[in-house]
Amino acid sequence: MWLIGARGSVATTAVAGCAAMSAGLHPPTGLVTETPPFSGSGLPALSSLVFGGHDTVECPLPKRAEHLAAGGVLPHGLPAAVHAELAAADTEIRPGGPLPGDSRTDDELISAFAAEIRAFAHRRRLARVVVINVASTEPAPGDDERLPPSSLYAAAALRAGAPYANFTPSTGLHHPALTDLAVTSRLPFAGRDGKTGQTLLRSVLGPMFAQRALAVRAWSGTNLLGGGDGAALADPGAAAAKNAGKERVLADTLGTAPEGEVHIDDVPSLGDWKTAWDHIAFDGFLGTRMTLQTTWQGCDSALAAPLILDLARLLARAHEAGLSGPRPELAFYFKDPDPGASSALPDQHTALLTFAARLRDAA
Structure with missing residues (x-):
């Protein structure tokens, strides 16, 4: 290697x-x-x-x-x-x-x-x-x-x-x-x-919503991370490159890109650990409005x-x-x-x- x-x-x-x-x-x-x-x-x-x-x-x-x-x-x-x-x-x-x-x-x-x-x-x-x-x-x-x-x-x-x-x-x-x-x-x-954390979850949850015919209205996320990745992704250009893949998974699995975006925050004190939070707003039967929130905490390395x-x-x-x-x-x-x-x-x-x-x- x-x-x-x-x-x-x-x-x-x-x-x-x-x-x-x-x-x-x-x-x-x-x-x-x-x-x-x-x-x-x-x-x-x-x-x-x-x-x-x-x-x-x-x-x-x-x-x-x-x-x-x-x-x-x-x-x-x-x-x-x-x-x-x-x-x-x-x-x-x-x-x-x-x-x-x-x-x-x-x-x-x-x-x-x-x-x-x-x-x-x-x-x-x-x-x-x-x-x-x-x-x-x-x-x-x-x-x-x-x-x-x-x-x-x-x-x-x-x-x-x-x-x-x-x-x-x-x-x-x-x-x-x-x-x-x-x-x-x-x-x-x-x-x-x-694909290690937040997008891993998205690649599972996106198909679930599509297969159950539930309409996702918005999908927003936040990443808190430190270490080298946190410092590198503090650059807006690098963060945009990172987020493109996260958004692509949703567009591909849902058939359309929902509202919302991912924010990446550099928190140096976290070191190699990261927290990813997602907020998903979706409609169920007869337009009933519901939400799903996920929190992923892990060590990226x-x-x-x-x-x-x-x-x-x-x-x-x-x-x-x-x-x-x-x-x-x-x-x-x-x-x-x-x-x-x-x-x-x-x-x-x-x-x-x-x-x-x-x-x-x-x-």
Whole structure:
């Protein structure tokens, strides 16, 4: 796994968690790929995963894990128990970019990033590398002719021959300049913006209202979050990119976009924890007006980490099986899935299990 944002909370939690599960210290709670339907699908073992990545920060993974344990994200004592695995992964993290003053062209940056991914595979004698973007959300691209950083990394992944997933709302492969590369790479890639909390609930509740013929009049929400995501999403451009996926799920599952919007507030004291509140106004029989309110409180890193481990294993197996192009079967994990996928979670889960059976047949 080559992680973009490799020293962030999600990446650190994934590395520490994978080491803990491989050592038998914790059960694989939250990993869908460790449930019975995936048995025999040929997925790489958790113990076979090797980690590296790009990041622009210098805090080493063992120290980052200590900070997460102090904040209650990782279990007390886990950073010490898996220190060797965290330190080994940290030696494989390379400076990201572009940093201020970097004069390299987009193509030069892509070539440099791709070379580092290929060198990682060669150095560690890996069968394949899967690149997953878990960096902080970037603002939606403007009129700048330069590719945004997320698209530089996405292009580098494909140039290096690595399957790719974008777990952030950032542009990634969804840039018109990369359309041809995505097609000609003959590599599997998936989605945009991981679905961990509020939108997960929306993808369940939206179909419920539609299936029961209840008319949703308005759907409003508020997100309170801290950490790197809270700081990044304080930027209106980044928040708009994030909210687009949340709104798309409602429009797709309800058949129309209801009134209301999502507000995102940066609360630094929350750290990696977040609270998401939704207020849903709907009409029942004979126009009877009713409401449903939901509150989701969770740790985003602990919710996201097992999902990116799932995605890495599934994309690695898809690559081994000779599959290429967008993988709508992995919509279960994304707010903004690839074309052809339903936005309703039950339909997405069915498609994922069908995909597992396909991989099992190809094993």
